[in-house]
Amino acid sequence: MQTLTKKIAVVGATGAVGRVFLDLLDEFFPGEKELYLLASERSQGVELACGSQVFKVSDLSKFDFSEVDLAFFSAGASIAENFAPKAVEQGCSVIDNSSRFRKDKNVPLVIPEVNGSVLDEVSVPMIISNPNCSTAQLLVALKPVHDLFKIKRVDAVTFQAVSGSGQIAIDELLSQTEKLLHGENISPSVYDSQIAFNVISAGNLEDNFYTDEEMKISNETKKILDDSINITATTVRVPVVYGHSIAAHIETYEDIDQIALEDKLTSQDGLIRHDSKDFLSPNPIEHAAGKNPVSVGRVRADLWEKNRVNMWIVADNLRKGAALNSIQILKKLLDK
Template sequence: MGYKVVVCGATGNVGREMLNILAERQFPVDEIAALASRRSLGTEVSFGDKTLKTKDLAEFDFTGWDIAFFAIGSDGSKEYAPKAAKAGCVVIDNSSLYRYDPDVPLVVPEVNPEAVEGYSKKNIIANPNCSTAQMVVALKPLHDRARIKRVVVSTYQSVSGSGKGGMDELWDQTKAVYNPTTDVEPDVYTKQIAFNVIPHIDVFMEDGSTKEEWKMVAETKKIVDPAIKVTATCVRVPVFVGHSESINIEFEDFLDEDEARDILREAPGIMVIDKREDGGYVTPVECVGDFATFISRIRQDSTIENGLNLWCVSDNLRKGAALNAVQIAETLGARVLKKG
């Protein structure tokens, strides 16, 4: 016996990817419903070899359904997630709304799978921020070996993290560069994104950091260890899909780069591609459509006593969103629900 599954926001980038991954990983689905806003009612979406017509989220009754994946943003989750949870349907929410709620587990299955068991307090499990998800997959096995004191991370985040609007803006501005008669003013972003980088993701906070940077700090502490100090600079780059991160790690104990490489090779969810030669590393273009978090450029940091540098790349629509959500459902099924 499988699950009755709901995908809310099924017409968006992440919602469509959730449907794809549920089919690819053969998640045990007995029945599936694709939900969207009223303006997208009847839009067709794919689920494996099936075609689903979207239903109206506002009118949907979650009673009798097992798991609902939410990919509709914080405002939508605030309105509909409690309704689904109250009806007995476990919500796996991709928005930031519940990530910092102490009664809602924030889960990356390769890192803290046991946390799913705390779902019952609100019947909700939170999916982390895309940039956090791939980073903590890399940090956890190293932390288990040598205890991480501090992380300095710079991100290079693709426009798909802003949704379809961000992708359209990059495409339209890129075309406009080659057509002098056309001018595409920034709308999604504060400055031109084509052939540019923007050190600004989400809103600014009082201390000068952006909320995206704050998320990486708070979420790493909640998922891995509250004692880890994190400082982040998050940058939007003109890449369609795939987030990259330059990560500097300071440990309590010495960790040799060769041992770190071996640890990461054995860690779940990670693929190490690290050759010290031209092209011996992974870039965002190469990670698109893949389940893995790729690690390259592992090397000692000689400027501190116990330091390492590494390069981390992952498909943000997959590990950063849809894949992690499906993995949460798989973990919940294996540890708690035990169907399928």
């Protein structure tokens, strides 16, 4: 375990991802830490724990980023746009969890297990982006396939937990579930449709009839793993609190050797491979929620084509999909 000597600001500390980040910060860097928890003015004074330490939340708009070495942002794209460049100007590096800078060619988009080597070349202070939560878990599982057989095309369907939309969405799912079980009427607000006992599209529709969630997966895969990969995604929101699941159908340039692939998956950093004979594993409740690794299972050769393989991937969207990935980036920066 490392000792954290750097001063860290956590922007969006009161949110679902911010709270998980604090838990993981203490898990990876036990001991006393100098933290500055930041949120909107209405959250000022709220107390949050990181291990045995308790910190009060301060108003982001009044914070001087020259006081810290690094800031973790998980407060949405508009907050990142307004405050992240300011932080860098004041000498503070930023790890941003929003979508704001992911397509910027001058901003590294990083999954440490996949393309962490790009951090060897960065000069701080600068902005480093986290990918979309689904992209993060998908590419940890795709990297071994690409390393062995070179991926040509991926078709992915995501089953995304409501926590990806924040605490307000968790509250809405639980409230709707309780009301419907008691025969009461509901009025959806976070999502356009009822989410309890339902499956709905995830994201906002774009001009090409794909959602922004679907386009994030496509664009980010090309930037992180390989620009030559053709990838199409269908993203749906499901009434699960924690843990995204993905069904991935992969076509490669070379024929698949399943034994070699399973061995490669087993040795991949940040990944747990489940025996394909166990068709109930992995699942988000048992193998994702509250856990750090990505889990992959149901690895099976295509029925018709020798260069295709299918797999099922689950992970905690607040951990590997957000907070954990940031912690891993932080660790690599500290090792520079």
